[in-house]
Amino acid sequence: MDWGNGIYITATRPYEGLANFFSARGTDLNRLFFIDCISQHLGISDPSIPSNVRYVQTPTMLEFVSLYADDALRTRDPSFVILDSLSSLLIYNSEDAVRKFLHALANKMRQKGIKIYIISMEDKHPASFFVFCDEIVDG
Template sequence: MSTTLIDGLKERISSSIAMYESVGIVLPGTNYPDLLQALFGCVKEKPNDRWVYITATRPFDNFMKLFGDVSQYPNVTFIDCISRSSGIVRTDEQCIYIESPTMLEKITMEASNLLTQTPEGAEKYLILDSLTTLMIYNDPTLVTEFFYQLLNKARSEEVHAISLVVEEGE
């Protein structure tokens, strides 16, 4: 894991999201762990802001293994779309479990509900990980519609959105 790469990614993410309401990141799968480190570096640098992390790529349990005690990130709540469909049944204060990544409307409702709980004056961030994975479980047309609706809702509610597309191979 290259610290220079992670620091560079973190800097680019921070400056891009400050400039634009929505940022799309396309990356090879081999750089995915570095991107996660960079994203959570951004989360840690903005402890008073609200972050919602929608994950269809990794179960919440993997984030706990990767980052250890996720309570060190009290400003982020996960929406895990993959654990329940894999048969993992658990509860956690920092995670909402969705039954399946095919439940796109429920994902939107849960994200919206979490973001309305943002304290006054705090910035709001939404990370969608990843469009690539959602297309495995859903018709691409439905994912496109979901994505447009999610981004329009985010824009209308002044939420900064970060969308990931992970490419296969190296």
């Protein structure tokens, strides 16, 4: 199945681990643009930063996540965005900050017809966040 190009925003797993995971499953990493919010926060450095990866210093810097997502929208023509995860962003940010970030991201993507897949641990987010979802999948 060809999903097209995508944006993967991670506040849970460092890029290196995700790259290994996806590569082992035959995913073409050049089709994904990664915004890694956790590696630098954990002190993990990548001396050779791939062109499809942007590192955000800490998960609290949501404005940089937005800027990098905007850049990827202009340059990568994505058909989907994966946010991994809402639960992790809520560890580092206030509910209000995450709600504003999610609202802006969801509106941008809806305007362009881009699907957003939001990963979250069950019961680790306010019920009010469901307004951003068209569908909820358990599993």
